[in-house]
Amino acid sequence: MATAAATTNAGAGATQVIRTGAGSRYVIYTLLILFCLYYLLPLYVMVVNSLKPLSEIQAGGMMALPDALTFAPWASAWSSAQVGVEATGLRPYFLNSILMVVPAVAISTVLGALNGYVLTKWRFRGDTIVFGLLLFGCFIPFQMVLIPMARMLGLMGIAGTVPGLIFVHLVYGIGFSTLYFRNYYQQFPTELVRAAMIDGAGFFTIFRRIMLPSSGPIAVVCVIWQFTNIWNDFLFGASFSDFDSQPMTVALNNLVQSSTGVKEYNVHFAGAIMAALPTLLVYIVAGRFFVRGLMAGSVKG
Amino acid sequence: MGFLDIKKATKTYGTVRVLHETDISVEEGEFLVLVGPSGCGKSTLLNMIAGLEDVTSGEIAIRGRRMNDVRPAERNIAMVFQSYALYPNMNVAQNMAFGLEMHGVPKAERDKAVSEVAELLQITQLLNRKPGQLSGGQRQRVAMGRALVRQPDVFLFDEPLSNLDAKLRVDMRTEIKKLHQKLKTTIVYVTHDQIEALTLSTRIAVMFGGYVQQLGTPKEIYDNPANMFVAGFMGSPSMNLFPAKVGMENGEAVARISLHDGETATLPFASGNAMAVHDGREIVLGIRPEAITDEDGADRNSKAIHKLESAVEVTEPAGSDTFVVTQLGGKEVTARFRADVEVKPGDRFPFAVNMEKAVAFDPETEMRISG
Numbered sequence: 058m059a060t061a062a063a064t065t066n067a068g069a070g071a072t073q074v075i076r077t078g079a080g081s082r083y084v085i086y087t088l089l090i091l092f093c094l095y096y097l098l099p100l101y102v103m104v105v106n107s108l109k110p111l112s113e114i115q116a117g118g119m120m121a122l123p124d125a126l127t128f129a130p131w132a133s134a135w136s137s138a139q140v141g142v143e144a145t146g147l148r149p150y151f152l153n154s155i156l157m158v159v160p161a162v163a164i165s166t167v168l169g170a171l172n173g174y175v176l177t178k179w180r181f182r183g184d185t186i187v188f189g190l191l192l193f194g195c196f197i198p199f200q201m202v203l204i205p206m207a208r209m210l211g212l213m214g215i216a217g218t219v220p221g222l223i224f225v226h227l228v229y230g231i232g233f234s235t236l237y238f239r240n241y242y243q244q245f246p247t248e249l250v251r252a253a254m255i256d257g258a259g260f261f262t263i264f265r266r267i268m269l270p271s272s273g274p275i276a277v278v279c280v281i282w283q284f285t286n287i288w289n290d291f292l293f294g295a296s297f298s299d300f301d302s303q304p305m306t307v308a309l310n311n312l313v314q315s316s317t318g319v320k321e322y323n324v325h326f327a328g329a330i331m332a333a334l335p336t337l338l339v340y341i342v343a344g345r346f347f348v349r350g351l352m353a354g355s356v357k358g
Numbered sequence: 359m360g361f362l363d364i365k366k367a368t369k370t371y372g373t374v375r376v377l378h379e380t381d382i383s384v385e386e387g388e389f390l391v392l393v394g395p396s397g398c399g400k401s402t403l404l405n406m407i408a409g410l411e412d413v414t415s416g417e418i419a420i421r422g423r424r425m426n427d428v429r430p431a432e433r434n435i436a437m438v439f440q441s442y443a444l445y446p447n448m449n450v451a452q453n454m455a456f457g458l459e460m461h462g463v464p465k466a467e468r469d470k471a472v473s474e475v476a477e478l479l480q481i482t483q484l485l486n487r488k489p490g491q492l493s494g495g496q497r498q499r500v501a502m503g504r505a506l507v508r509q510p511d512v513f514l515f516d517e518p519l520s521n522l523d524a525k526l527r528v529d530m531r532t533e534i535k536k537l538h539q540k541l542k543t544t545i546v547y548v549t550h551d552q553i554e555a556l557t558l559s560t561r562i563a564v565m566f567g568g569y570v571q572q573l574g575t576p577k578e579i580y581d582n583p584a585n586m587f588v589a590g591f592m593g594s595p596s597m598n599l600f601p602a603k604v605g606m607e608n609g610e611a612v613a614r615i616s617l618h619d620g621e622t623a624t625l626p627f628a629s630g631n632a633m634a635v636h637d638g639r640e641i642v643l644g645i646r647p648e649a650i651t652d653e654d655g656a657d658r659n660s661k662a663i664h665k666l667e668s669a670v671e672v673t674e675p676a677g678s679d680t681f682v683v684t685q686l687g688g689k690e691v692t693a694r695f696r697a698d699v700e701v702k703p704g705d706r707f708p709f710a711v712n713m714e715k716a717v718a719f720d721p722e723t724e725m726r727i728s729g
Contacts, residue, residue: 246441248439249445251410251437251443254430255408255409255430255457256456256460256508257432257457258431258460267445
């Protein structure tokens with residue numbers, strides 16, 4: 058009898074635990090889904106409106122799905138919309154951005170890795186000061202350097218060109234990429250470098266054969282970070298570029314500002330998605346390494 | 359002049375001198391062990407030989423060639439690290455061939471050298487694995503293989519066994535010794551484990567506080583320690599060190615030792631009257647546990663076995679022996695009894711002391727008193 062009562066009690070207890078567990082899980086999921094919808098709403102508005110004729114938007118159906126599906130706004134934004142004074146669409150500027158962002162990211166990542174390698178494995182007198190200054194460089198507000206940088210670019214003869222923009226982003230990017238790689242390499246066993254030295258490997262051989270092959274996670278973090286920052290930059294793009302070297306962000310602004318007569322919202326939406334796509338793509342491809350790499354650099358650093 | 363010469367070498371970091379003037383000359387084929395507690399300068403000295411640390415003053419020469427300003431790669435040395443330092447992105451064969459590759463050895467020769475060494479160390483089946491897929495003992499072998507493949511003048515080992523578990527450590531110790539006997543290479547080996555030092559070496563340098571305390575064969579170090587540090591550091595359980603006073607009895611020099619109950623035991627020195635000049639002097643007597651035994655366990659070849667009775671404090675049966683702790687001169691003293699001797703704590707028991715193995719130290723300078 059006593060045993061039976063105990064069993065019943067235990068059973069009741071167990072059921073209760075499961076019930077509250079399921080209940081709280083239900084609440085959590087509902088909240089998560091709501092937040093998810095909330096965050097996805099802007100994307101929905103952009104995608105939906107970029108696929109309808111202008112008349113549908115003007116009729117007031119911002120949230121509605123398109124009645125007549127059209128890809129004309131995308132085509133127009135890409136190749137024929139009025140950007141500034143010329144009706145070229147965003148294509149040349151997209152190309153500018155690619156030409157700017159790829160070398161800037163690649164060079165700043167490699168230089169950051171090299172700096173991190175030197176600052177951790179080939180320490181020299183005053184290396185902490187050098188690192189401190191590089192770190193300081195990360196936190197100088199962009200606005201402060203605009204005028205000195207313009208003067209520098211002028212002196213170097215690359216003002217208003219894509220190489221000029223690459224240079225600016227490189228200067229800003231090296232601070233961050235150095236920070237990432239230095240912290241990562243600090244964990245890298247120094248005995249490996251010493252073993253390679255005894256084996257006869259020189260400075261660059263050790264870097265290329267020993268350090269770089271183990272730098273995957275932090276390189277991904279660095280690339281994502283640099284790519285997103287440089288691609289999304291507007292201030293430097295607006296300040297240091299000419300008509301023919303403007304990056305995507307500046308061109309998008311010009312596209313939106315320079316409509317003659319009616320505002321072609323559908324074209325603007327399409328253009329905005331185009332401007333956002335590359336960073337999205339980078340996140341999707343490399344994103345799963347991102348958190349892992351961030352952790353690797355930060356747990357013991 | 360030796361094969362590897364360390365002449366008046368010192369090392370200073372800022373104002374801290376971590377290695378004081380050191381002179382060691384290693385002959386070809388010797389197995390020199392640098393042993394000492396952590397921070398004694400042994401690893402610094404090894405790194406200086408390797409060229410990973412600069413020599414502050416003095417000289418390091420291999421085969422008569424001054425090495426102070428020669429890069430590690432050009433010293434023709436190989437090093438086995440404590441962490442093994444295997445390149446994680448390369449497989450075992452690539453790891454072993456890396457040094458040869460860096461020295462411009464053609465691929466065919468590299469492969470041949472690697473496969474020979476792999477066979478010698480019985481790691482042929484591991485050649486295609488990455489270091490991450492190996493056990494500790496296997497990594498250890500690969501690290502040694504990487505060193506062997508280069509056929510260097512001098513092998514440097516930096517505490518290579520300290521990351522292995524106890525059983526494997528003993529096995530690898532034997533293996534290193536076998537390898538040395540087979541290849542007759544010159545080895546400098548750093549360890550903090552005095553048993554490793556005694557079993558492996560042909561010579562030992564005991565280091566402490568940046569000084570070489572004593573340099574000698576394992577037997578010299580064990581039987582004739584130069585000072586109290588060496589006496590206490592080498593050997594396990596360590597040498598018993600307790601105060602005594604030199605006196606004369608019937609024209610013979612003796613050590614007078616106060617016992618637990620206020621009585622005094624008198625032990626004649628085996629060295630005859632050499633200790634007589636120290637008559638009346640306070641000394642520290644050093645006797646190893648195996649020289650203090652039960653009566654039947656005493657060394658039959660010794661002509662200087664003397665008995666004293668003392669109270670047993672603790673017994674520690676260790677299987678093959680029983681360690682018996684008593685008090686002599688106010689210090690705890692460990693004696694080594696045969697395992698089947700019936701002895702209980704609290705007993706007064708006769709101890710047999712082999713005075714041939716006793717050494718005396720100055721309590722002030724801690725240095726050996728010759729006698």
